[in-house]
Amino acid sequence: MYKHLTISIITALLFILKVLPLMAIGDVGVGINIGITHDPNNLESEINKYNENMEAYKTANSGTELNQINVPYSPVLGVNFRYNFNYLLFRIGGYYTRAYFYKAQGNIKISGTKNKIKIDSYQAGFPGSICLLVPLKKRTISYIGGGMNLHFTYLKISQTNPGAGIVSPDDSVNRYSGMFAGFHIIFGIEFPLTNRYTLTGEWIHQMGSSPMIKSEDTADERSFNVNSDYIMFGINYYISI
Amino acid sequence: MRNRLIILLIVIFLTAPSYILAGIEYSTGIYFGFMPSMGGNLQSYVQRNSLGAENGIEDINRTSDSSDTEKIDRLIGATGGIEFRGIFRDYYLIKLGLNFTKDIYGGEGKTLDLTGDTVEVKYSMFVYDIPVTVGLSIPFWKDVRISLTGGIAYARGTYKNSFKSSTLNSSAKFNNWAVPVVIILCGEHFIDNNLSLMTSINYYKGASEVKKSNSDYARNDFSGFRWNAGVLMYFR
Amino acid sequence: MYKSCCKYLYMVKNFFIIFLFSIIIAQPIKARDFIGFGIHSGLQYDVGNLGAMNNIDYIGQHSAIAGISIKIDSTPFFFRAGADRSIMIAKGKVLNSSAGKLQELKIEYTSIPTYAGLNFKIRERGKFYIGFGDVYIVGSGKIKTTDREENINKNVFGLGILTGIQLRVGINTKVYAEWEYISAKTEPVVNISTGNSYKDFSIDFTGHRIHFGFSYYIL
Numbered sequence: 001m002y003k004h005l006t007i008s009i010i011t012a013l014l015f016i017l018k019v020l021p022l023m024a025i026g027d028v029g030v031g032i033n034i035g036i037t038h039d040p041n042n043l044e045s046e047i048n049k050y051n052e053n054m055e056a057y058k059t060a061n062s063g064t065e066l067n068q069i070n071v072p073y074s075p076v077l078g079v080n081f082r083y084n085f086n087y088l089l090f091r092i093g094g095y096y097t098r099a100y101f102y103k104a105q106g107n108i109k110i111s112g113t114k115n116k117i118k119i120d121s122y123q124a125g126f127p128g129s130i131c132l133l134v135p136l137k138k139r140t141i142s143y144i145g146g147g148m149n150l151h152f153t154y155l156k157i158s159q160t161n162p163g164a165g166i167v168s169p170d171d172s173v174n175r176y177s178g179m180f181a182g183f184h185i186i187f188g189i190e191f192p193l194t195n196r197y198t199l200t201g202e203w204i205h206q207m208g209s210s211p212m213i214k215s216e217d218t219a220d221e222r223s224f225n226v227n228s229d230y231i232m233f234g235i236n237y238y239i240s241i
Numbered sequence: 242m243r244n245r246l247i248i249l250l251i252v253i254f255l256t257a258p259s260y261i262l263a264g265i266e267y268s269t270g271i272y273f274g275f276m277p278s279m280g281g282n283l284q285s286y287v288q289r290n291s292l293g294a295e296n297g298i299e300d301i302n303r304t305s306d307s308s309d310t311e312k313i314d315r316l317i318g319a320t321g322g323i324e325f326r327g328i329f330r331d332y333y334l335i336k337l338g339l340n341f342t343k344d345i346y347g348g349e350g351k352t353l354d355l356t357g358d359t360v361e362v363k364y365s366m367f368v369y370d371i372p373v374t375v376g377l378s379i380p381f382w383k384d385v386r387i388s389l390t391g392g393i394a395y396a397r398g399t400y401k402n403s404f405k406s407s408t409l410n411s412s413a414k415f416n417n418w419a420v421p422v423v424i425i426l427c428g429e430h431f432i433d434n435n436l437s438l439m440t441s442i443n444y445y446k447g448a449s450e451v452k453k454s455n456s457d458y459a460r461n462d463f464s465g466f467r468w469n470a471g472v473l474m475y476f477r
Numbered sequence: 478m479y480k481s482c483c484k485y486l487y488m489v490k491n492f493f494i495i496f497l498f499s500i501i502i503a504q505p506i507k508a509r510d511f512i513g514f515g516i517h518s519g520l521q522y523d524v525g526n527l528g529a530m531n532n533i534d535y536i537g538q539h540s541a542i543a544g545i546s547i548k549i550d551s552t553p554f555f556f557r558a559g560a561d562r563s564i565m566i567a568k569g570k571v572l573n574s575s576a577g578k579l580q581e582l583k584i585e586y587t588s589i590p591t592y593a594g595l596n597f598k599i600r601e602r603g604k605f606y607i608g609f610g611d612v613y614i615v616g617s618g619k620i621k622t623t624d625r626e627e628n629i630n631k632n633v634f635g636l637g638i639l640t641g642i643q644l645r646v647g648i649n650t651k652v653y654a655e656w657e658y659i660s661a662k663t664e665p666v667v668n669i670s671t672g673n674s675y676k677d678f679s680i681d682f683t684g685h686r687i688h689f690g691f692s693y694y695i696l
Contacts, residue, residue: 134599201377203389209535225528231390302664303677428607429597466658
């Protein structure tokens with residue numbers, strides 16, 4: 001009887017040992033990342049419409065001078081917390097993007113009066129992701145996953161001399177801000193710099209649109225569309241638990 | 242601003258510090274692929290004002306039972322290019338490429354205008370671009386390498402459109418440039434020490450200024466996804 | 478005789494225990510890695526791709542995806558086929574008249590993709606792959622305008638790009654995650670502009686999907 005019991009216990013122990021690598025406790029990390037995106041609040045089509053209006057006005061009205069409105073390039077700054085558990089990565093992050101260096105602004109001079117058009121927008125997001133990862137060795141991984149985002153967006157469209165029908169609605173200022181949920185898909189790679197520090201590269205494709213948001217200045221309302229892609233590189237610090 | 246940025250990036254690439262250059266692993270490659278939707282929505286002023294289409298090729302298609310129309314498909318582009326890469330310290334990657342993309346399918350058909358009259362529509366596009374991207378590249382033993390890079394590209398393209406009906410005869414050609422943001426995800430499988438098969442997904446986002454051509458106004462949109470496959474040769 | 482039977486059964490039982498013990502401690506000789514069958518589920522946001530219609534105010538349709546796949550891995554290439562069924566979770570809505578008469582989208586579809594590409598095998602741990610292919614989509618559903626609610630049934634071919642990773646969790650079993658992009662659009666199916674009777678709105682299946690699944694390799 002004791003011999004059978006011994007064999008059974010040894011067999012069970014061996015089974016557990018085979019499974020045990022799958023039951024590691026995991027790694028917790030915290031990181032910062034920076035990146036770039038183009039037109040994070042999807043204003044390009046609207047800006048294009050205003051630019052076409054300006055060019056058409058210029059053709060119809062000689063003497064008009066203009067500088068088209070740029071579509072913004074935005075740097076992105078973010079933080080993230082990550083938990084690697086076996087072949088799953090759980091990631092919660094936050095990021096902020098605003099066009100500091102290449103702003104969306106243009107102007108049109110009609111009969112000597114210059115109308116400066118500025119479009120200022122920012123976006124803050126909080127993505128939560130679940131990813132499947134393929135490990136090479138400790139903290140050298142590639143991963144794909146997805147999850148939900150919480151977005152905060154702000155938009156301000158201002159004109160110094162409205163009235164020519166270039167911008168719609170043709171007001172001197174309209175400000176909108178709102179909070180809404182969205183989704184994202186993420187692909188990333190990570191490798192260690194030292195025992196505790198790693199470098200990551202991530203491609204995030206995000207999707208989402210808001211309900212109608214009222215202007216703080218007029219009766220106008222609009223929705224936000226945050227469909228865009230981000231490329232981000234970062235550094236993480238890991239604590240093994 | 243754009244010109245200065247391009248010059249700065251090229252200068253950085255060509256004049257990297259010597260200690261980095263000394264440790265660089267150089268490679269060059271050639272690849273071909275396709276782009277499922279070229280030119281964005283190909284929107285222009287004539288489409289909005291004369292045809293009532295606010296979204297270019299995305300809503301130019303109209304049909305009715307009594308009309309002779311033909312679906313206008315999105316432009317599918319064939320793309321190809323070469324690239325030059327430098328990997329330093331095993332993990333850091335910088336790439337310079339040269340790509341050509343031309344539409345090979347789609348962009349032609351017949352639709353209806355606001356009065357129900359048949360309009361013959363034609364779109365076409367040709368783009369060349371020079372992407373400069375930097376990023377991370379992870380070697381998995383000597384078999385496989387996975388890279389993720391991001392950067393910008395100098396893109397120049399020619400977008401042509403024409404809309405012909407009994408009341409409308411518009412054709413335009415827009416030659417324009419822009420600096421789109423580029424993201425490239427690439428995988429390599431090594432056949433031997435110096436040769437690898439590669440495949441990549443490329444994402445471009447950016448469009449040019451609006452330009453005038455005849456009676457139309459439009460920008461060249463270089464945004465979209467591309468898939469490429471090719472070979473890379475390492476100089477070791 | 479009874480004693481020799483018992484002794485025989487005792488020997489068989491011991492042999493069986495030893496055999497089981499050996500299987501548990503032995504290493505697998507070779508895992509199957511050529512043909513695998515998988516099942517997966519996933520999500521797609523904005524079915525109908527209302528986001529491509531610029532300057533409209535909308536909430537995208539959310540859909541769950543349930544699918545099966547067959548993957549043939551012949552390093553360095555792979556071939557993958559399958560079938561995916563999209564099931565609406567929340568309908569798509571236009572929030573005002575920014576898209577003419579269009580009010581709601583309730584679209585479901587079955588897609589049959591075939592992909593080919595390169596497989597990047599990470600020794601015995603898993604794989605990373607990137608490929609391209611075509612997709613045949615059989616679409617159905619309802620489109621609601623201010624006039625009426627139209628039933629639609631449309632099929633279309635499209636192009637796709639796929640990237641994914643697979644991780645080995647057992648000798649022949651793997652889990653996978655995929656990011657899929659499809660570009661496909663039908664001809665116009667319903668009228669949404671005021672003042673005209675022609676059809677001018679198409680069903681656009683273009684968009685991104687994420688899949689998570691489990692596959693078993695038989696060869």
